[in-house]
Amino acid sequence: MKYILVIDHIATGGAERILIDYYHYLKNKGHQPHIFVLSGYAGQSKWTEDIDYITYGSKGDEDNLIKKGIQQLSLYFKLKKLIHEVKPDVIFSFLEKSNLLTIIAPSKAIKIVSVHNVLSIQYTKLKNPQVKKIVYNIIKWMYNKCPNVIAVSKQVKDDLIATFGVQTDNIHIINNYVDRENIRIKAQETIENFTFLPERKYIMNIGRFSDQKAQWKLLKAFALYLKNTNGNVGLVLMGHGEYTTDLQELAKKLQIEKYTTFLPFNVNPYKYMRHAHLFVLSSIYEGFPIVLAEVSSLRIPFLGTQKAIPEEMFDQKKIWEQCIFKSSTLEKDFSTTIHQDEQDLAELIKKGVEDENFRQKILESTAQWEKQNTKRIQFECYDSIAK
Structure with missing residues (x-):
């Protein structure tokens, strides 16, 4: 099977480590995984040194609101192009930006998205009530649209249901394990x-x-x-x-x-x-x-x-x-x-x-x-x- 694994960036976080481990797992099982990183560049992380197929959408995140919007549009088309080239059977994403792009990208592939944080606490930094409302509505829409949402813990699932109104049947709890x-x-x-x-x-x-x-x-x-x-x-x-x-x-x-x-x-x-x-x-x-x-x-x-x-x-x-x-x-x-x-x-x-x-x-x-x-x-x- 062909996979595209999508992630915001590759630094030293838990989601990144899971993606790298999953890439090697899929490759050892005889699958063909390809990684799409929204923001980053070759050589930025030691974890990517032995990755054969990796594509970067941009070198870094934009701070300016208008430029950020243009950047997100560019990422969408780059992911769309990669999907057209790879023709994946599965698209698996990590973190919110990647999840959103994966959900809206046109593809008949099985889409799986994963949530790695308690989002209601993560977004307490949003002080503007109108902006917060928009973000909450987007989260509700995207995770209700995708039937394959992985929550890494029970409290993440409970938060998605109670705070954002995500359908229970859409969410699968899979803990993060290690070797x-x-x-x-x-x-x-x-x-x-x-x-x-x-x-x-x-x-x-x-x-x-x-x-x-x-x-x-x-x-x-x-x-x-x-x-x-x-x-x-x-x-x-x-x-x-x-x-x-x-x-x-x-x-x-x-x-x-x-x-x-x-x-x-x-x-x-x-x-x-x-x-x-x-x-x-x-x-x-x-x-x-x-x-x-x-x-x-x-x-x-x-x-x-x-x-x-x-x-x-x-x-x-x-x-x-x-x-x-x-x-x-x-x-x-x-x-x-x-x-x-x-x-x-x-x-x-x-x-x-x-x-x-x-x-x-x-x-x-x-x-x-x-x-x-x-x-x-x-x-x-x-x-x-x-x-």
């Missing part, structure tokens, strides 16, 4: 740019330094927790993004820089991850974060915000409820003011680091989900929709 055996092998590789001290218990976070990931909350919570410890703990933040400098400066203002390490994104984060005593996801929202599937494969306890930790990973809701806190401040805040939700996170971190019984409960409650944590199951579910 856990490969992760365990890569986790044994040697680290060259950092030394994990054996006497320290390390708290870790991996993700883009952005509004969504909200690492400033973690820094403040860690600073509060650190005041009540003997200092034998450390915080490791791995990633890059627009807030790298702001977060580093905040660590200094909070006087925790001696206990906090910022590491650049690494193509093998697992060799660092395996040294973590606790993983904390401070994101204001997530769909189904792949990093948690990776952490789970290494059997590391994790906790985070209510909208970031998927409930279906736990076999007991009461355990899930003990692993989450509600993010009450959604706007970025690089001041030293510690809000109530950050105080709640500090208490949660203390429990996650020091309470062995609690840590064991997390691992036991996620053991059943972990048994099916294999990329093959995820992609076989994709295949069942594509038939």
